[in-house]
Amino acid sequence: TLTWDPVDCCELEVTVTATDACGNVGYYTDSISVDNLAPVIEYFGVDEEECVTDGSVYINYEVEENCLDYVMINVSKGCLDRGIDCFTWICESDCESGEVLWKLPEIDCEVLTYTITAVDYCGHTTTKEATVLVDNMAPSIELDILERDHCATFTTFNWDVTDNCIEEVMLEVSYGTLDATPMAYTVALNGKLNGIGDMAVVGPTGNATWTFEDLDCVDITLTITAIDSCGNETVATATYNIDNVRPEILSWEFDMEPVPDPEELCDVVYNTPTTLLTWEATDNCPEDFVIEVTAGSIEHWEDVDPDPNVTNMQWVSYGQETNAPWKNDVDGQGNSNWRWNISGLDCQMAEITFTAWDACGETSDGTEIKIDTLAPDISLEVEPYEPCEAECVTLTWEIISEDCLVCNDNCIEWWVGTIEANIGTIDGQAKKQISVPCNCSLPISGTVTWCFGEIDCGTTLVATFTAWDAAGNEVEAIVVIDDIDTKPPEIIDFSFGDVKYDINEDPYLELSWEATDNCFNIASFWVSQGSLEATVVEPLGFDLQAGDFFVPDDFTDQYISKKWKSTIYWFLDDPEAPGTAWLAVQDVCCNEATATVSFEGFFNLDVTWEGEGWAGNGGADIEKGTIVELTAEASPCWEFVEWQINDPSGYSTSSAETLLYEIIGNASIEAVFELLYFDVTVSSDPTAGGSVTDLSGNYACGTELTVTATPDSCYDFGGWFVDDTLVSTNTEYTFTVTEDVDIEARFTIKSYNVVFVRSNSGTVLTQNPDIRLDGVRVFGVALLSSTTTSDVVDCGIHALEAVERDLIGSGGDLKFVTWTLEGGVSTSDSLTSTTISIQLTGDATITATFAAPQ
Incomplete structure (x- = not known):
């Protein structure tokens, strides 16, 4: 009988050994298959440890068995991939380990069972069962919220979250606050989410009030988040666009200033006919921006030409109410292309209103001001006058209508205008002030006297009535008079020229005249001797019998002309006798001017x-x-x-x-x-330098003289000088006498280079032997040890002296022996004489020889 421990599908080998008495051994071996150990399931499970939240999951297994027959997996719900049916999967070969896909339906938080069975060839069976929580269905959220109201400040809503394993429900808003019931618990993040919203964790079912204010067309969001125990999450949102803040008009202004009134006598009033408008309004959801005025009109600067290639900018009126942009600042510098045209308003109150609309409301701003841009209605007329006689006329002024001529009844008179003229005075003044009673009613009028004195025909006289109202609006009425002629002509010229003679040698003068007058008529001339004749025959075309001309008492002839400028001939009976000519000129008004010219012969x-x-x-x-x-x-x-x-x-x-x-x-x-006659002096400098031709004397102007200079042999000619001015470098000089003159010939001495040689130098005891030239030592103390020196010496005669050395018994005496002269030097004296006279005429060498006494 053999026994063994549990064996998992092994071949047991049995050996029988037999030994006889002689020690012979015999062997027999056989084997048997043994499997008395059931399969061992080492691992069986799914990927998810806690919850399966997907629509499938893998079942993993590992079986230890040497003679494994098959592996079977069963599930309580769902289907196994490649199974023999939905719930059963079998593997019959190579099944020691593997994974099986388990497909799952939608399951809301349910525990499912899955089982593995391993069988070996001997029929030994091992079974293992496991469970897993499956929740692959997210929570369901039903949100019942009021219909969106764009302009609201709050809303209410209900919610209902359905899930078998609900874990958490959270309400969150991007702006505003929440008041929710029931509340599981509330978590506040600094009071508001991100500083602007709110968040609350609540139960699965409840209601809440969501409050939000000060929103200018902002999108805000309500978020409900439901999470079950497996982490499945459902998010439901509702977004509102809320605008519960009205538009804001940041600024507006017009560029006109009120009429200055430093004394504050009047109401604040504006008199600018147009004023540019600038404004700025803001809103996140702007709709309309409207400008409205109760008087005048709103105008826009725009291109009115339909041709896109042509620009024609004009102000276009949009009436008293118009839509406009929310900002009008065309260049960022406060400049505008909109204006308020308030021209033609006479002391009228007007209102301007800026209104900004969004979908939920409006904001308006503006002002009411008094405007007076219409000047008074006035007239100025002149009373009838006689053009040829009037030096003054009467003017009638009238202020017909003006609503604000005077702005203060608490006064007596109010200055409302002036009357001035381009020529003359008004009531004796350069500018006449017009004042009216403070409580006067219109129309009102008055008269002034305009005097302008003598006026020439054709002169335009202009009187200007300038009137203004309390707002400073000015208007002018003008009277023009251009038919006054009370100034006589002005005679610009009435003169005669030199005496001339005609072909008959009859003496005559050309008598010329020029008169100025804007309406010149006639000129008449009379002379006291001789007769007058026209230079050109002039057809007068009028009766020679002039009107009330000036007529001299005694004249010999008369001439009448229609010309204002011309020349006639005045024939003289006797040029050496006195003569007078008279001139009278008239304009069309018979204003007359006269002039007279005369001569004594x-x-x-x-x-x-x-x-x-x-x-x-x-x-x-x-x-x-x-x-x-x-x-x-x-x-x-x-x-x-x-x-x-x-x-x-x-x-x-x-x-x-x-x-x-x-x-x-x-x-x-x-x-x-x-x-004319002049003195001439001729001289030389120095006189030893040479000789000159002495022509000194007194000569008639224009006389030509020639002087000659001859230099001495030791001199050069330096030139002829008048004062210190060199006039010639030639020895012969010719000049013309035109003034007193001192002329001088200047000479310069010649000089040569002379080398002096002594046979012996001086000693510390004495500078001798030495040479004296013209009494001056040549060597001296400065050249004590030298035997040779040189100097520049003037040409001429010089004295030479040999100075011997005499030490008075001390020994070393030197006596003069002889002179040696070389070059341009000569003497007529003995060369052995200590003192000689030499003639120097060029560069030379002079040697003095000394020797000790014998």
Whole structure:
């Protein structure tokens, strides 16, 4: 009998050994299959440890069995993938481990059972059962909330959450506050969610009030979140757009200022005919923005040309009410393209209102002001007058209508205008002030006197009545007068020219005139001698018998002309006799001006001269009293002496170069000129430098002289000088005498380079031996040890002296031996003499030889 421990499907080998007495051993071996151990299920479970929340899950298993026959898995609900049916799955080979997909229906929080059975070939069976919580259904939320109200500040709602394993229900709003019932518990996050919302954890069923204020067209959201115990979550939301804040008008203004009233006598009033408008309103859901006025109109600056390629900007009226943009600031600088046209309003109250709308309400702002942009209705008229006589006229002014001519009844008079004229005065004033009683009623009128004196025809007279109301609106009424002629013509010129002679040698004057007048009519001339003739025949075309002309007492001829400017001939009986011409001119109103020209006679002046020069020209037929200017201009080398005058007054002289002579009759004047003489002095510097031609003396102006300079052998010629001015570098100089002159020839001495040599130098005891040139030591103490030196020496005769050394018994005496002269130096003296005279004529070398005494 064999026994063994539990064996899992093994081959047991049994060996029988037999040994005989002789020790022979025999063997027999056989084997048997043994499986007395059931399969062991090492692992059986699903992937999810707590809850299955998906629509499927894998069942994993691991079986330990050497002779495994099959593995079977059963489930209580759902279907196993590739099973023999929904609930059963069998594996019959290689089934020691694996996974099986378990497909699940929608299950709301239910515990399911799954079982594994392992069987080996011997029929041993092992079974294991497990459970798992399946919840693959999220909670269901039913939300019952009031219909959306865009303008509300709160709303209420109910909720109902369905789930078998509900864990948590949470309400959350993005803005505002919640008041919920029932409440499981409430968690506040700083009082509000993110500072603006609210959150509450509540039961699965309940109701709440959601409050929200100060929202300007903002989207707000209610969120309900339901979570079951397996973490399945359902979120339901409701979004509102809420606008419970009205639009805000941030600013508005017009650019006109009230009429200045520093004394505060009047109500605040505006007199600008148009004013630009700027404004800004804000709202997150803007709808309409409207401008409304009770007077005037609203205008917009826009392109009115339909052609997109053509720009024609104009102000377009939109009446008293119009939609407008929410902001009007076209360039960010407060500039506007909208305006309020309030022209034509006469002291009227007007209101402007800005209204901004959104879907839930409106906001308005504005003001009421007094406007006066209409000037008073006035007139100015002139009373009848006589154009040829009037120097003053009467003006009548009238203020016909104006609602605010005066703004204060607590006064006596109110200044409302002025009357002024371009010419003349109004009531004796340059500007007449017009005032009215403060409590007057219109129309009101008055008169003033306008005086302008003499006025020439065609002059435009303008009187202007300027009136204004209490708001300063001005208006003008004008009177124009252009037919006054009380000013006589003005004679610009009435003159005659020089005496002329016609082909018959008859003397005449050209008598010219020029008169100015805007309405010139006629000119008349008279002369006291001779006769008048026209330069061009003039067809008068009117009766020669003029009206009330001025007429002289005694005249010889008369001429009448329609010309305001011309020339006629006045033929003279005797040019040397006095003559007078009269002129009278009139305009169309017979205003007259007169003028007179006359002469005392015309005479001849004969001008001559003695000597060389110019004295000017005389002339014939010079009018008596004429001042003739004569200037004596002497020719070169001549000078003016005097004028010699012979005229009806006798003989006279004048030494003035310019003679102002008044014609008193026929006269002769002679200018006398004399020839000039000058002193000439000729000299040299230095006198030893050379010789000159001495032409010193007194000469007539214009004389030509030639001087010659001859330098000495030791001198060079430096030039001819007048004062310190070099006039010539030639030794021969020719000049013309035109003034007193001192002319000087200047010479410069020649100099040469001379080398001096002594045979012995000086010692500390004495500077000798030495050489003296013209008494001056050549070597001296400065060149004590030198035997050679040089110097520049002037050309000429010089004294040379040899200075011996004599030490008075001390030894070292040196006696002069001889001179050696080389180059441009010579002497007529003995060369062994200590003192000689030399002639220096060029560069030279002079040597003095000394020796000790024998």
